[in-house]
Amino acid sequence: MTDNHDHQADVAASPPAGTSEVPIRDVHLDTAFDTVPKYFAGGNVALSHLFAMLSATFPDGEEYFVRSLSAVQHRITDDELARDVAGFIGQESMHGREHRAFNERLASLGYPTKQAERYTDRGYRLFERISSPRLHLAVTAGVEHYTATLAELLLGDHRTREVFEHDATQRLFVWHALEESEHKAVAFDTFQHVGGGELMRRLAMTAVHVDFISHTIAMTAVSVALDPDARRHPLRTLRDMIGLIRSPFASLSAATQLAQYYRRGFHPNDRDTTELVTTWRSELFA
Ligand SMILES: [Fe+2]
Ligand SMILES: [Fe+2]
Helix, strand or coil: CCCHHHHHCCEECCCCCCCCCCCCCEECCHHHHHHCCCCCECCCHHHHHHHHHHHHHHHHHHHHHHHHHHCCHHHCCCHHHHHHHHHHHHHHHHHHHHHHHHHHHHHHCCCCHHHHHHHHHHHHHHHHHHCCHHHHHHHHHHHHHHHHHHHHHHHHCHHHHCCECCHHHHHHHHHHHHHHHHCCCHHHHHHHHCCCCHHHHHHHHHHHHHHHHHHHHHHHHHHHHCCHHHHHCHHHHHHHHHHHHHCHHHCHHHHHHHHHHHCCCCCHHHCCCHHHHHHHHHHHHC
């Protein structure tokens, strides 16, 4: 993230920062991924597989979020919320497109990102067959609290950003983090706008915790197990896996922030990230 001018060349039709709370930016990073190294997360085998699997779940997860909000768009009677929902849908669509391009590069490096994408899509589509639009919004709002928490870590702590040494990879995750912060309250507000209550919100979050933690661990373990380079260097792989526990992504403060979602009357904007958003808007898109 050292060259703003270079970054701006990748952005088309960006509205000036500040004209919208949730602006849609047409960011293109695809060709810049051609030189991403295999262990793109600080040379750490386990962390690279973890972020590869997270990236693999993003495009189809984000399509599910878009479907969740699109399904109730016609019921939104508040103009500002309607604008934010349109911004949310635009931002998530862009994230999905760029993460798919990143996932292509990861697949060419041997990561099982294609299989993980298909698995994620099937899971969400199966869930859609058996639950209500309001529950989808509750789940989307819960996952958005995860992405907002991760985003705050990335934007606010240089150690987490520096994990991504390759410039295009860092740009992808920091741009994504900025927009997750910008739209962190949209799914939540939509859920409440269509009558979603506290009980469903909290129960859905518990399901999101179980799903997110179990799938992230299982997918990362499978991805590492399928990696012949990781198998050839078992001690390095083991050391990197143990090191995950000490990473800022597994910190107590991140866990505390996640737990705040259970507080009665919680709202995503209770955590003021305005300064972080302003700083990174100007850093990336001024
Ligand atoms: Fe996203
Ligand atoms: Fe999001």
